[in-house]
Amino acid sequence: MSGVIFKLRTDMFELNNKPWIEGNDNRCKMCNLEEVEDVFHFLGICPVLNEFRTIFLEKKYLSRESIIKLLNREDWEGLYKFAIEAARYRAMLVKEFND
Numbered sequence: 001m002s003g004v005i006f007k008l009r010t011d012m013f014e015l016n017n018k019p020w021i022e023g024n025d026n027r028c029k030m031c032n033l034e035e036v037e038d039v040f041h042f043l044g045i046c047p048v049l050n051e052f053r054t055i056f057l058e059k060k061y062l063s064r065e066s067i068i069k070l071l072n073r074e075d076w077e078g079l080y081k082f083a084i085e086a087a088r089y090r091a092m093l094v095k096e097f098n099d
Helices: 002-009 039-045 047-057 064-071 076-098
Strands: none
Touching: 002 064, 002 076, 039 047, 039 064, 039 076, 047 076, 064 076
């Protein structure tokens, strides 16, 4: 669990936002919001992940403040479960529709 939380807290979770790679398309490939797919988008905004957010974090959307509280140990168990399941779903969608 600690490895996943560490990656989320340091913005190293496997998402499209990789500012160190020049020319990288960092937008979310799951939704059509055309937003950068960073930890804040993944955890709190992406509408494709609403179901997972509701199940594991009990909210459809999360504000930036709520995400910071989660990352600072408000509910690491729920955060971990959300991240694992949402990442699996994301990987399946990206593989199916974007490869």
